[in-house]
Amino acid sequence: MAAAGKTRGGRVDARDIVTGRTEYGIDARPAGGFVAVVARPPWLGAVPDTIDDTSTRALPGVIDVLTLTAPAEGQGGVAVIAKTTHQALRGRDALRITWRGGTPTADSRAWLAGLESALPAQSPIEGVQRVCRMPLLAHAPMEPMNATAHVRPDGLTVWAPTQDPGSLRTQLARQLAIPAASVRVETTASGGAFGRRVEPDPVLEAVACSRRAGAPVQVLWTRADDMRHDSYRPMSVHRMTAQVGADGLPTRRTHEVVTWPLSILPPFANPALIKLSGDHFPYAVPGDVSVIVRPAPLRTGFWRAVYAGQFLYAEENFLSELGARAGLDQIALRRSLLPAGSRLHAVLDAVAERSRWSTPPKPGTARGVACHEDYGSAIAVVAVAEPESRRVLRVHAAVDVGVALHPSGVRAQVEGGVVDAVSTVLGAQITVREGHVVESSFGDFRWARIGQIPDIDVTIVQTNAPLGGLGELAYPPAAAAISAALAAGTPVTGMPFGTDVG
Template sequence: MISRRTLLRATGAGALLVAVPVPASAAGGLVPNVFVRLDDAGRITATVPRPDTGQGVRTVVALMVAEELAVETGDVTLEQAPGDTERFGPQTISNSSSVRQLATPIRTAAATARCLLVTAAAQRWGVPVAECAAKDGAVCHPRRGRLPYRVLVGAAAALDPATVPVELTPPEKWRLLGKTRGGRVDARDIVTGRTRYGIDSRPDGGLVAVVARPPWLGAVAQAVDDTAARALPGVVDVFPLTAPGEGQGGVAVAARSTHQALRGRDALRITWTGGTPAADSRAWLADLEAALPTRSPIDGVQRVYRMPLLAHAPMEPMNASAHVRPDGVTVWAPTQDPGGLRTMLARQLGVPVASVRVEATASGGAFGRRVEPDPVLEAVACSRRTGMPVSVLWTRADDMRNDSYRPMSVHRLTAEIGADGVPVRRTHEVVTWPLTVLPLFANPALIKASGDHFPYTVPGEVSVIVRPAPLRTGFWRSVYSGQFLYAEENFLSELAARSGLDQVALRRALLPAGSRLHRVLDAVAEKARWSRQEPGTSRGVACLEEYGSAIAVIAVADPRSREVLRVHAAVDVGVALHPSGVRAQVEGCVVDALSTVLGAQITVREGRVAESSFGDYRWARIGQTPDVDVTIVPSNAPLGGLGELAYPPAAAAIAAALAGGTPVTGMPFGTDVG
């Protein structure tokens, strides 16, 4: 049984929203909390408090509600919550935290509704509550029969939720959670085009705006000749975006359609000035390497690893719509933080928070990019200027060349080796840039905490030097750990090869006995048949414990053809609430890892980002994608996070497999970095 006090302690401020009831008379039907309601006909609606950027939050919410209310997921209608942290608690999608933080509040919300319905039925029958049970959308009693939820809604709504004990369905009685059957609840809508993404959410009668962006880093518009643009059909206005809080800057063209806006932008004649027109990412990388200390703290085997800039490149480019009115503003956006965005807009516009509405649309990928508000700020600025609803659309090239990139970094690793070939001491020296989107990440200690998850029992030192970033940098899937772990695991693989040691055996010897990583490493080695190597192949291994979860990855490749054949992963996420979703998240991380190892990187030449599309930012194609096998390792650990977990070890294992025993010196593998 869960008491209100226990719930608050367990889940933090967000749980308060479950514990405080909403008066039934205020909304009709049974509305015991902000997450779950039943209308007078017994129909169930669940409010999803956080956005779904592809990670499957909506599916897990549907599973949790259906489980606790003893119905099928098809019986649950999902509604996406608008931005409102006072009602729904924190709404940020970050740090692989969504399901971890929502599980107890959402399950408790649905269980509260179930317990109210069961109590109402017991009172009607005059029997003990313990003799009643919910099943298939009704309350059942062995002698009294069955009462559908629809006939109990009124009586249940009259009860005070604070007086009804709430018990969650124990795992041994789960019908849906933790089971292998069932995919995403929104899969059909996605593949048939019925899902409305941000890019589909243009308000009726609104304008479309595109922005002429600086052609090189930091440039500003000195003079604008918009005569030809204004003469084109459909072009409504042309204006600069230069004020603070108007996005990244540039010249906006607002028109009646996307095509007209793009034609208008092409017709502009702009004189640009300032910035860094000579910037070159190869020079940036050299500067980072030159900032390494002149001497490593210890003598021994040494290797330097170089990491490139990476763009987020979600399938849906950046976009947002806004309508600024005298009485407030409404925003439609694929955002990772609708609640925080609402608060920021109210502060920036100087209006009450209550007058700002943020509708979080479906999102075609995010990977950290949609935490940032710049497309929304542009849409708001355009709507204020025109007095109309405006949808701002970024093209693929806009998106690729004006991102907030994963920072470059250089890593020098040194290891002192014992007589048995096993490392006995290590150092890891890092020079990198901060995340400009969050000034806190100028702190070396914070970067170290984000990136350093070395799990092996080798004593040593990790140091971080932070250099000023010459362009926008931001959160990219797994943030800094993707770079730290890539260097650490490839270095460990090189040390094993130098000493003639087995990669898996070395890692087992260096992991704490009985640890979660020990278990997942054993599981993946067994599944990959590590003891029997296929002729002509090479293999790589990597492990990571982060986000409250543990994972081990083995990649199998043909180093001659540079083809990755198979990737095996074993993952411990505590309780896997949606096993199909677990596998999908790992598979997605593997594709990202494969892409960045095989060649995807952002380069800057003559002040410009060279890449503009998937034609030159080479993300993996279907034919390059290996078979991915995911083993879920049962565990009694608390629920862990997953969205970013598999990327770092998958990238490291794939690179080691492709290297075939030769040293890896950076990412991408086998080509120049920067």
């Protein structure tokens, strides 16, 4: 038996995953079950006005057509229940629906401008200032949303790749007015989640369809459904101001944020809770962080690292800009600003050694660095890039999670965070034009391709600190370090880097 933290062994289910034996939510097909797909609103917030399902009901294999009402039955729309996926999709295509309401002229560029206009007329302090703008982001898991439900006289069984089966069971029991003991949630493997699968809307659609059909029904979302009807990471605008001493070090700072709440969870309309999620500034620079919350014009939800991915990206890039203005070494700058007892000292030293920071970068390359402390863990990241070609060459990360019980799992989590960072810095964003989400697949939601993935080097710094979290830790500093490397000392004004935001 290997000692904790000493094994490099992989996951016990790795062979099943790569050979196709693992069963995901999309593989759940109870005997005698049907398939449903949903005709969803063509613009944000629309609801069906008239529905002509005559042609749909005449098609082979179509079982029924059901109007779904939000929020009790998911996000709303018109479901087509059929014997097979192909028949359900054909049936959906044959529907004739007119829509009303919603926001058919919505434009995400106007939303971003509205957030920026909500900033106070003046910053609380005078000094060097930078504004950074953040886009909408989709979760885009490899396995689109899906759920299967079987409503019976004696209870309910659900098969779903949910992140929160306990809360889902409680919600379904309350909604159906049945004992929780009569609800069984079979949690399948998940082909990616990143916060999206904490939400119940695909399950609610499946429950509604099963009640109508009197049989198990699997609701499938197409890739376009998944991309255009997500719960997106909110947009935000960040204005940072710093007073700087004669040595180039910041002596006081302010960070003013205007953003949206997480519409799926009402408590996240509280600015204090957003600040608690996002504000993890680790450096000993006094200052104030303020948050203004504006109403979200579309569905928003948890996205990997929640608000920290936005706050830290803006803050670390601004710190890199201040260092470049003063001609300071970026790692030395951060060392000088960290409190004496910070765990970040050790990971910063480790990543400096692994990345050979003391050796000047090769001609045509540049480096960026960022630190983050959250979830009881600490991480420092160095990225190496070719600014002219916009290629990210290498990413080094040193991470302290206390005792790393599963080192290969630690490395995998960091690698995943780096891939998300490369993707969102190089171009992935969601845009809204004429009331609808433009992006519909990986063809236009520009997630990183294999050839864009850098070499990723992960160093585990073992300590005796209590066990910390890791799933969301690497994304914020990796994104900040990558954009700083691409910027090569120039200001970073948004994400994606070097691209219009919104």
